[in-house]
Amino acid sequence: MPSAIPRRARRRGPRRFTRRDLLVTGVLLGLPILLDLAVIWGPTLASVGLSFTSWDGIGDIEWVGGRNYHDLFTDYPPFWPAARNNLLWLAFLGLIATPFGLLLAVLLDRGVRFSRFYQSTLYMPVVLSLAIVGFIAQLILSRDQGALNAVLARDNPVDWLGDPDLNIWMILLAAGWRHTGYVMILYLAGLKSVDPSLKEAAAIDGAGARQTFFRVVLPTLRPVNVIVGVITVIEALRAFDIVYAVNQGRNGLELLSVLVTDNIIGEAARIGFGSAIAVVLLVVSLGFIVAYLVQEMRQGKVPGGDRETRRGKVPGKAQEKGEEERR
Amino acid sequence: MAQSSFSGSAGQYSGIGDAGHRMSRRTLLRATALGTGAVALPALLTACGSGPGGDSVTLGSNASDPVPKKAFADAFDAYEKTSKKKVKVNTVDHNSFQQNINRYLKGSPDDVFMWFAGYRMQFFAKKGLLTDISDLWPEFQGFSKALKDQSTGEDGKQYFVPYYYYPWAVFYRKSVFQQHGYEVPKTFDQYTALARRMRKDGLVPIAFGDKDGWPAMGTFDYLDMRANGYEFHLSLMRGKESWTDPRVKRVFDLWRGILPYHQQGANGRTWQEAAQSLARKQAGMTVLGLPHPGQQFTAADRADLDFFPFPEIDSRYGQEAVEAPVDGFLLAKKAKNKKGAKDLLKYLATPDAEERYLKSDPNNVAVNDRASTASYNALQKKAADLVSGARQISQFMDRDTRPDFAQTVMIPSIQRFINDPDDIDGLLKSIESQKKTLFAAE
Structure with missing residues (x-):
């Protein structure tokens, strides 16, 4: 009998979980995994599968091999404009709207006058859905009844939203208006948490304002940079609502997401063909996801160094350290 | 069981706080389970909802x-x-x-x-x-x-x-026609001449909005039925004729001829805005369906609205076909x-x-x-x-042909034509090859 207790304890030691705990964990982990399989992986693989078939949603599913892809690349005029527009969105948001948001954040962080006012004004569009932004854009830019043409009062009004060479830029401007505010608020939060002593140290070492920013402040903002990068890519690839609100994503505003909708939803019901477009969008997205994951994993492998800089950024700890040194 | 008695004694040692903590974790789990149920329940209920209706x-x-x-x-x-x-x-x-x-x-x-x-x-x-x-x-x-x-x-x-x-027809305001002494055109030449005159009088001859993609289909349908007859139009819609046929090319040529008299920038304008320019007497005519222009007129102006059938192009077909969804x-x-x-x-x-x-x-x-x-x-x-x-x-193009052809081929193609009316051959070739893919599936 005396030996029974330690044995039991030994046995329980490494196990640590009772059957009930295992059951609860199993259910709690299993459900999300099942949901993940059913809601994410299932439809994804189904789309890939359907993209090799012809199906109108009613009749039989017929295997057509790569024909949908062949038609898509050679015989579907809106496809290439849509792909180009998606990349244009990415380039515009990534190279213009995002840096502009950073600039605004830096200016506000420096403490200009009425900074609260600017902050809320610039952030306000973020609470609007892009569809609403689309409606606002129409109120301003409509050729006959828009506010802008009323102000310009030209004899030959500019067709801001109807001219296929022009409307994409107007839409990007409207989307950028919202994106800039979003990026600004993220960077503003990041900048507030940058340890001022870092800047001080840089100044003492004789760094100029520009050097301090690019060599010291920006690198410490790395986590924010990553989030902003991810958001920018997502926004550019999932763009849909604003162009759909303006003209159903036609006539110069084509996007891959719109083409997927046009073909699958609605009476058209070219489900196989629409799936092929969706797969193209998936492949493009995967490119970015893989690049991001590879970078993250590489970062995770580097021991010590990176983690220390991360820890150094936490203001509370840094202050403690500073206080200790002073003591 | 062993676990719970053990933790019970632990609770006695470490006080109520710990027990309370454990409880909160359990309640959380329970709440999660309930929450999942709450999400799933409405779906189940709606699935059960549609039973047979008896006498109704x-x-x-x-x-x-x-x-x-x-x-x-x-x-x-x-x-x-x-x-x-x-x-x-x-x-x-x-x-x-x-x-x-x-x-x-x-x-x-x-x-x-x-x-x-x-x-x-x-x-x-x-x-x-x-x-x-x-x-x-x-x-x-x-x-x-x-x-x-x-x-x-x-x-x-x-x-x-x-x-x-x-029915679809050409709508106008009686008072505008009276004021300028216009007469209702019977033939396409008269129609074009009237449009020319309207422009001289400072009007936009034909109000036109195709932002939604479908309104311009009405104009195409009428041009095709007047120039080539109802039978040809219907078999074109059913995918039985080639879009590169010279007869189709002629339809677009005719359209290109009067396109300068249409309101510019149609792809950025809704049909409502087009109808409003008719209501405001800025435009002289517009091709729309019966319910459309009236909605944009004030009640007082509605009696002033009138229409004439789309003019004749080929005397063999006259004005005998009417587009009436x-x-x-x-x-x-x-x-x-x-x-x-x-x-x-x-x-x-x-x-x-x-x-x-x-x-x-x-x-x-x-x-x-x-x-x-x-x-x-x-x-x-x-x-x-x-x-x-x-x-x-x-019926109307989007009712007379396959929905996928109307939606994914013809809407972008007509908008492309409105933007660039000079490349008719390239446009028709593109329509034809897409049509073959879609109609081949039948």
Whole structure:
């Protein structure tokens, strides 16, 4: 009998979980995994599968091999404009709207006058859905009844939203208006948490304002940079609502997401063909996801160094350290 | 069990705080489980909701706008009163209803549902999603042969009960024509000359908006039917003619000829805005359907609105074809109460049912010859005359051809033509090769 207790304890030691705990964990982990399989992986693989078939949603599913892809690349005029527009969105948001948001954040962080006012004004569009932004854009830019043409009062009004060479830029401007505010608020939060002593140290070492920013402040903002990068890519690839609100994503505003909708939803019901477009969008997205994951994993492998800089950024700890040194 | 007694004693040692902590974790788990249930429950409930309806007939309605919705309710009320049966109407937003029609018919559709005549109906008949009502048709009275054709599937059986239609035509303001002394053009040359004159008088000759993609289809349909006849137009729509045919090229050439007289920047303008420029006397004419321009006019101005049939291009075809989309009712294959549904359809085919509807919605015209026209306004009377005198009735491009062809090929193609009217050959080649892919699937 005396030996029974330690044995039991030994046995329980490494196990640590009772059957009930295992059951609860199993259910709690299993459900999300099942949901993940059913809601994410299932439809994804189904789309890939359907993209090799012809199906109108009613009749039989017929295997057509790569024909949908062949038609898509050679015989579907809106496809290439849509792909180009998606990349244009990415380039515009990534190279213009995002840096502009950073600039605004830096200016506000420096403490200009009425900074609260600017902050809320610039952030306000973020609470609007892009569809609403689309409606606002129409109120301003409509050729006959828009506010802008009323102000310009030209004899030959500019067709801001109807001219296929022009409307994409107007839409990007409207989307950028919202994106800039979003990026600004993220960077503003990041900048507030940058340890001022870092800047001080840089100044003492004789760094100029520009050097301090690019060599010291920006690198410490790395986590924010990553989030902003991810958001920018997502926004550019999932763009849909604003162009759909303006003209159903036609006539110069084509996007891959719109083409997927046009073909699958609605009476058209070219489900196989629409799936092929969706797969193209998936492949493009995967490119970015893989690049991001590879970078993250590489970062995770580097021991010590990176983690220390991360820890150094936490203001509370840094202050403690500073206080200790002073003591 | 061992675990709980152990933790109980631990709780005695470490005080209430720890026990409380444990409890909160459990309650959290329980709440999570409950929450999952709460999410799943409504879905289960709705799945159970649609049981058989007994003596009542269910009716799927796409009449989500207030005016038609009330007008339909009036007609169904009248049926309920005379037959002592119930009609359960499920109204869905007009566009959503159309977009979900495939899933709707494959899932659990209502017994009777609203839809459109022509190819758009035949498509579903061919897929076996409709019940044929050929047994009812011999009893129907007051429908023309053209209407019967539009209600007939490719197998020669009738599936459709037509209810009302609205013709497309060239709309104008009487006062504007009087003021400038314009005359209604009979031929295409007169039409072009009138447009030229209007421009000289400082008007936009033809108001034009195609942002939504479909309004310009009306102009194409009329140009094609006037230049090449109804038969050619229909077989072009059915994919049986080549789009690179010189006859199609001629249609676009004619269109290019008058395009300069159309309002510029059409791809950025809604048809509502186009109709408003007609209402404001900035534009002289516009090609639209009967319900469209009137909505944009003030009540006082509405009497000033008038129309003329689209002018003649080839004397062989004259002005005999009229584009007049017909709306009506279909009986689903999966209907649960087919007997009741057929009884309702019989009523809906009577003049009385149509009169009751049109009393509340004066933007359409009854299809039944025997329906009283006493309550019609001048425009409705004229529209009724136009369609009853028509030799052939076309539906509209998006109802006369495959929906995928209209939606994913023709809308972008016509918009491309409006942007760049000079590259007709390239455009037609592109339409033809896409058409082959789509129609090959049949």
